[in-house]
Amino acid sequence: MQKFTSDDLLLYLFNECEPEQYQSIHQAINESAELQMEIEMLKSGIQDFQEIELAPHSKSIEKVMQALHNPAEITML
Numbered sequence: 001m002q003k004f005t006s007d008d009l010l011l012y013l014f015n016e017c018e019p020e021q022y023q024s025i026h027q028a029i030n031e032s033a034e035l036q037m038e039i040e041m042l043k044s045g046i047q048d049f050q051e052i053e054l055a056p057h058s059k060s061i062e063k064v065m066q067a068l069h070n071p072a073e074i075t076m077l
Contacts, residue, residue: 001028004035009042 004012004025011017012025029035 001032004028006038006042009035009039013039013042013046 002024008017008021008025012022015022017025029039
């Protein structure tokens, strides 16, 4: 059986791999309890990551708001 990396499996989960590779991975998952477990762990990690709420720090918001009121003070990095 061909060895697949975690990157390969992520591409599979996001349907971003070539059709031939997708089929190979799909077949390998059906035949391997180890790959099934790894797929489940990756799915869980993806779900956890999607549930994270991100927000800018309040200081960043303050600086943006100040810059909006004083466009001459905006500097590019």
